[in-house]
Amino acid sequence: MRIICPFCGERELGEFTYLGDAKPQRPAADAGEDAVYDYVYLRDNIAGVISEYWYHGGGCRAWLKVTRNTLTHEISAVEPAAGAGAAKVGA
Amino acid sequence: MMRGDQANRLNNGGLIDRTAPLSFRFDGKNFLGFKGDTLASALVANGIKLVGRSFKYHRPRGILTAGSEEPNALVELRSGARREPNTKATTAELYEGLEAASQNRWPSLNFDVMSVNQLFAPIFVAGFYYKTFMWPAKFWEAIYEPAIRRAAGLGRAAGVSDPDHYDKAWAHCDVVIAGSGPAGLAAALAAGRSGARVILCEEDFVLGGRLLADGGTIDGLPAAEWIAGAVAELTAMPDVRIMRRTTLFGVYDGGTYGAIERVNDHLPVPPEHQVRQRLWRIVAKRCVVAAGAIERPIVFAGNDTPGVMMASAMRSYINRYAATPARRIALFTNNEDGWRTAETAIAAGLQVAAVIDARPDVSPAHRSLASKGGFPVLHGSVSAVDRGKAGVRKISVALTGGARAEVEADGLAVSGGWNPAVGLTSYHRGRPKWRDDIAAFVPDGAPPGMVAAGAANGAFGLGACLREGFEAGAAAARDAGRGGNIGSMPVADDEAFSLTPLWHVAGNGKAFVDQQHDVTASDVELAQREGFQSVEHLKRYTTLGMATDQGKTSNVAGLAIMAAVTGKSIPETGTTIYRPPYVPVAIGAFAGHHRDENFHATRLTPSHHWAAEQGAVFVDTGLWKRAQWYPRAGEKDWLESVTREVKAVRSGVGFCDVSTLGKIDVHGPDAGAFLDRVYINAFSSLAVGKARYGLMLREDGIVYDDGTTSRLAEDHYFLTTTTAKAGLVMQHLEFCRQVLFPELDVQLTSVSDQWAQFSIAGPKTRDLLKEIVDPAEDLSNEGFPFMGAREVKLRGGLKARLFRISFSGEMAFEISVPARYGEAMARNLMLAGKPFGVTPYGTEALGVMRIEKGHVAGPELNGTTTAGDLGLGKMMSTKKDFIGRVMAGREALTVPNRQVVVGIKPTDKARRLRSGAHIIPKGETPGPENDQGYVTSVCFSPVLDQWIGLGLVERGRERIGEIVRAHDPLRGEDYDVEFCNSVFYDPDGGRQRG
Incomplete structure (x- = not known):
């Protein structure tokens, strides 16, 4: 598998570390225990297109948001994950 | 003639170098072959038909094929540490001094005691593991399993470390091509001419594929001449790389391909500093699979008799190797292509005993061939094979219409048609589709970027192979952005291909589907009767296709028989999932150089070489090598050394490299x-x-x-x-x-690698530091208080970072200098510290002092503990949000009966405490219901003169003074311990602040 890092170009899988689903957003400080519980533990098991976090530890150390099809492993987009998991103001 | 005379070698022809004879040994006997031979062809040339015993029944087996699909002719190649079991004689290139031994026979190949297994054949049927030896249960481990393991099996592993090196490498290209037959060469020519960067992988040591055995005319030239021209043209192209002895074995995501290059398998021993094999990861924009097709057997009684050989393999031995597998050959075919073997035999001056053709009719050309050659054409099927000492002797034929005939022959060529090599195209869970006209599965799509061409795509004619290969190569190059002039396409005629499917001839006696795993047609039928009808169940229940050849010659026949007994069509029955690798790949090749001391990278601390000079004992911590202690002459064990180091720090001054943080x-x-x-x-x-x-x-x-x-x-x-x-x-x-x-x-x-960091600890720390640090720096308690941290200038002007922190509980500093000064710093500390008795200490003394101080470390930060468990709950700020804050407040993480860090010491001061011991209340029975925690860290405390430890114990902090049992079933120990404050030494911290 190969990932096109937006900073480094196309690189081999071994340079990256997988984290998981990039959908959950860290709840605001006052969001309460249930919201944090969901954030920490609950994940969808998606057969199809998912956006997920990958860390380019063997390269630029950027956290990336990779859009990947779990059925075909096809990667359709890679972008910097900057701010992707940040708490929404007022959430 | 005597052995070694190559009695079955033709006088002329073949791609062998008769000026380069090679001597080799098989089962201890000496033979001769030629450069260009495989072990199998050299054995054929020497008249050797029996080369091994089968897996379960120990039946005598010969050579079935001439390629990597071989199920039978497996040998142990080489000897000693280089012995390689289950090596295919059909792909092992002959070299001077080659040693090989047949497998799975005892005491000898001709007389094998275990062939009595045949008498017990009824118990070795499909699923025998699951149903035969189930009772009484204790017999399984003691008797049945060892007996079966001894009787069934293949070659023996060397049992010692492999002395050779293996390499791993990356390659990048526009187009990678698997196979160098007509389709592969045509693809390479088209892609290469267009300017693409091409890698052409061929598992054989000669390019040409089936052309080497079957010849033909291309662009008006004999095949050999055309190959030579094509290879010369490709070799002259700077961006085309031809990799012989290289099998493309797998396809992975994103256009990554796995290939194994047998760099030096064709030599007795790899030349110095060279590897035996190299594992390639090839990244290619496009891939053309021109891996050809595999001729398939027809299943009939006695089809495993030595002397029964695939028709195409027989042509390979005769045409490519000038070696004759038999003198009087019978041919059993259900298709036009098989007849080529009769033509080849006649051309080589061999007798054709008969052609048994299962089709209703035979072409006029072949009829006249038969009458010219003086052999009969029998319409029907082989129903039995009579075996003499030298293998095939007589063949029984069931004629169409019911009559019987017998044919005397010493070799039987079989052709059941061709199966395209659909492995590579199917490795991403692709399911090949059935084509009725050739009665075979062909690729139905392929992983992105890959396309099959030629016989691998079901195009069996030579002209079609060239056309498909050339077009696929051109398209692949175009897709990769290369647009050069591809020139003209090589042209050849297409042979007619007619086939009447025939999979299994009913008869008496064992008819083998999977010869390597000894799976018979009746095993397949039995599996169906017992409900294992799905092909995936069939495979696992009978082990069909699960041997080292992965069923290359058996899978389709197996599912065809299953289709017949279930009354379904073959496409309805379907195929099993295809998985890489296409051929066995040595684990050593996957490991490459990452073995032994190079299994992982080694990180050395900045003072490593100095520590080694001091005779330090090193310990692996992750990738790091850290000095564990520094033994001195006369010290009887590690404990004595460590105790000395601790006492030296607590009474004077010591230092420790902590750069690994x-x-x-x-x-x-x-x-x-x-x-x-x-x-x-x-x-x-x-x-x-x-x-x-x-x-x-x-x-x-x-x-x-x-x-x-x-x-x-x-x-x-x-x-x-x-x-x-x-x-x-x-x-x-x-x-x-x-x-x-x-x-x-x-x-x-x-900046982990940028700074060398040393802990300097003990009451004389300041005395030592004053010799290191510029005199202008104020190191007094006022000028550099506990928990102070700042940059300082060293004597000589070097800037360093100085931290007044203590892990040992003593007056201590940590000093950071740029890593390149780390070793000099260690030497300088020794020199400057000499008047103060400075003592280097290792991780063991570091650990002793941290336990004496009750500091938590890895054994307590074990992924299950909370801040509260560690006694650090009060550190949790209530004024801010932080990672983990909300979940840390959950009920289960804050209940009072959690296991928390507490000090533990044996009531008997002479007793050694062991980590891992479980804490059981006095008077209770040891067991999970009374388990209240365990000892996490222990050491011998020189200060307290006894073993002490830390533990995680239910309500531990509330139970100071309570005596409980330390129960250690692993070591058979059980003793009383007392809970105490986890800070054993200087609990008010006066020493580190002093």
Whole structure:
């Protein structure tokens, strides 16, 4: 598998570390225990297109948001994950 | 004729070098072959038909094929540490001095005791593992399994370390091509001419594929001449790389392909400094699979008799190797292509005994061939094979219409049609589709970027192979952005291909589907009767196709028989999932150079070489080698050395290389705010010039890591992590910085490798430091108080970072110098410290002193403990949000009966405490219901003159003074221990502040 890092170009899988689903957003400080519980533990098991976090530890150390099809492993987009998991103001 | 005379070698022809004879040994006997032979062809030339015994029944077996699909002719190649079991004689290239031995026979190939297994054949049927030896249960391990293991099996592993090297390499190209037959060469020509970067992989040591055996005319030239021209043209292209002895065995995501190059398998021993094999990962924009097709057997009684051979293999031996597998050959075919073997036999001056053709009719050309050659054409099927000492002797034929005939022959060529090699195209769970006209599965799509061409795509004619290959090569190059002139396409005629499917001839006697795993047609039928009808069940129940050949000659026949007994069509029955590798790949090749001391990278501390000079004993901690203790002459064991080091620190001064800690510079106006969010305690409030111990949680509330962080400037913190978590904490902090808190203006820089860091500890620390640090620096308690941290100048002008932190509980500093000065610093500390009796200490003494001080470390930060469990709950700020705050407040993580850190010491002072011992209340029975925790860390405390430890125990802190049992079933120990304060030494901390 190969990932096109937006900073480094196309690189081999071994340079990256997988984290998981990039959908959950860290709840605001006052969001309460249930919201944090969901954030920490609950994940969808998606057969199809998912956006997920990958860390380019063997390269630029950027956290990336990779859009990947779990059925075909096809990667359709890679972008910097900057701010992707940040708490929404007022959430 | 005598053995070694190559009695079955033709006088002329073949791609062998008759000027280069090679001697070799098979089962201890000497033979001769020629350069260009495989072991199999050399055995054929020497008249050897019996080459092994079968897996379960120990039946005599010969050579069935001439390629990597071979199920029978497996040998142990080489000897001693280089012995390779289950090596296919059909692909092993002959070299001078080759040694091979047949497998699975005892005491000898001709007389094999275990062939009595045939008498017990009824118990070795499909699923025999699951149903025969089930009772009585205890007999299984004691009797049945060892007996079966001895009787069934293949070759023996060398049993010692492989003396050879293996390599791993990457390659990048536009087009990778698997196979160099007509389709592969045509694809390479088209792609190469267009300017594409091409890699052509051929598993054989000669390019040409089936052309080498079957010849033909291409562009008006004999095949051999055309091949030579094509190879010369490709060789002259700078961006075409031809890789012989290289099998493309797998396809992975993103256009990554696996290939195994047998760099030096054709030599007795690899030349010095060269590898035996190289594992390639090839990244290609496009891939053309021109891997050809595999001729398939017809299943009939006695089809495993030595002398029964695939028709195409027989042509290979005769035409390519000038070796005759038999003198009087019978041919059993259901298709036009098989007849080529009769033509080849006649051309080579061999007798054709008969052609048994299962089709209703035979072409006029072949009829006249038969009458010219003086052999009968029998319409029907082979129903039995009579075996003499030398293999095939007489063949029984069931004629169409019911009559019987017998044919005397010493070789039987079989052709059941051709199966395209659909492996590579199907490795991403692709399912090949059935084509009725050729009665075979062909690729139905392929992984992105891949296309099959030629016989691998079901195009069996030579003209079609060239056309498909050339077009696929041109298209692949075009897709890869190369548009050069591809020139003209090589042209050849297409042969007619007619076939009447025939899979299995009913008859008496064992008819083998999978010869390597001894699976018979009746095993397949039995599996169906017992309900294992799905092909995946069939495979696992009978082990059909699960041997080292992965069923290349047997899978389709197996499912065809299953289709017949279930009354379904073959496409309805379907195929099993195809998985790489296409051929067996040695684990050594996957490991490459990553074995033994190179299994992983080794990290050396800056003072490593100095420590080695001192005779330090090193311990592996992750990738690091750390000095564990420094033994001195006369010390009887590690404990004596470690105790001395601890006493020296506590009474004088010692130093320890702590460079392995993770070190991160945190810069930016929001650095403090950032640290507030990742640590449970506050860092924005930390004064410049001060250090603070920090604890990080995971988002689920469990402790992640700890360490001291110092504020060197308003916008600059220096953070340390544990050795184990250095990389992970960096990754975690980058996640927090980039993904969670992008609004903070902060930067992280890993400086773990940039700084050499030493802990200097003991009451004489200041005396020693004064010799190192510039006299202008104030190291007094007022000028450099406990938890102070700042840059200092050393004598000589070098800038260093100095931290007044203590892990040992003594008056202590940690000093950081640029890593390149680390070794000099160690030497300097020894020199300057001499008057004070300075003592280097290792990780063991470090651990003793941290346990004496009750500091938690790896055994307590074990991924299950909370800050509260560690006695650090009060550090959790209530004034800010931080990672893990909310989840740490969950009921289960805050209940009072959690297991918490407590001090533990045996009531008998002479008793040794062991970590891992379980804590059981007095008077209770040891067991999970009474288990209240366990001992996590232990040491012999020189200060207390007894073994002490830390443990995680239910309500431990509330139970100081209570006596409980330390129960250690692993070591058979059970003794009383007392709970005590976890800070055994200097509990009020006066020494470190002094």
